[in-house]
Amino acid sequence: ETLSNRYPYSCYKQVFVDEVAYNYKSYATMSILNTNLLHSAVIIDQCYNTRRIMAQAIAEQFFGCFISMQNWSDMWLPKSISQYLCGLYCKKCFGNNEYREYVQSTLRDVVKYEEQYGGIILDPSQPPSPLPSSLNTPSSHTKHHEAQFYFSIRNLHTLSPMYIEALYKKGLLIMRMLEHRIGLELLLQVFNKQLSLAMNAAGQKIGSGLWSHMLISTITFTKAI
Numbered sequence: 001e002t003l004s005n006r007y008p009y010s011c012y013k014q015v016f017v018d019e020v021a022y023n024y025k026s027y028a029t030m031s032i033l034n035t036n037l038l039h040s041a042v043i044i045d046q047c048y049n050t051r052r053i054m055a056q057a058i059a060e061q062f063f064g065c066f067i068s069m070q071n072w073s074d075m076w077l078p079k080s081i082s083q084y085l086c087g088l089y090c091k092k093c094f095g096n097n098e099y100r101e102y103v104q105s106t107l108r109d110v111v112k113y114e115e116q117y118g119g120i121i122l123d124p125s126q127p128p129s130p131l132p133s134s135l136n137t138p139s140s141h142t143k144h145h146e147a148q149f150y151f152s153i154r155n156l157h158t159l160s161p162m163y164i165e166a167l168y169k170k171g172l173l174i175m176r177m178l179e180h181r182i183g184l185e186l187l188l189q190v191f192n193k194q195l196s197l198a199m200n201a202a203g204q205k206i207g208s209g210l211w212s213h214m215l216i217s218t219i220t221f222t223k224a225i
Contacts, residue, residue, distance in 0.1 A: 002088050002188065005195040008066040008202070014054070023053050026060035033057065048094060056086040063216070067198050070217035072156045073125035077216055080171025081191060087172065103176060106169045113166040117149065120163070120170050123218040124153045178225060190224045
């Protein structure tokens with residue numbers, strides 16, 4: 001209902017597996033979920049967590065499976081968009097207070113991580129903007145930021161799992177910031193445009209050169225905004 005585009009695949013299945021190491025994983029036309037998410041109708045508290053995770057799995061069918069990242073440095077973008085769409089569902093389903101509490105807890109987690117370990121760069125392929133001071137140059141700022149971590153932030157295989165988790169949470173907050181900057185309707189128009197281009201490209205042959213529309217990058221998303 002939030003997006004004006006239809007579901008990109010012909011079917012969707014949810015498979016519940018016992019004793020998996022994660023709550024969910026999304027694949028094209030299918031999501032694997034943990035059996036611990038299943039609960040009795042009498043247990044109300046678990047309903048919030050289960051519905052949010054199932055909504056996140058469905059949102060990743062659009063952004064994550066159907067539209068994927070163009071480069072490793074863009075991995076934050078599909079995840080952030082799907083988290084944002086999941087948040088809109090939770091806001092509609094559980095109310096504004098529950099949604100604001102979820103955003104507030106996400107903000108606290110990001111602030112706590114950055115205060116303890118250092119700032120998070122969403123797209124490490126591009127140097128961060130220099131600080132508004134003549135004494136700081138882009139190169140010195142980048143070197144200073146790199147020195148804060150024991151691992152390189154330019155390669156997915158060297159990233160800390162805690163860093164990746166905080167990266168995704170910060171991406172959700174960026175989507176919230178864009179909503180406040182340009183408005184919900186314009187932001188959804190950007191999402192729908194990306195989906196429309198991807199669905200049109202999916203029906204074409206590989207030689208048409210349109211399959212690049214099924215990939216999303218930080219640069220193209222910024223231009224669309």
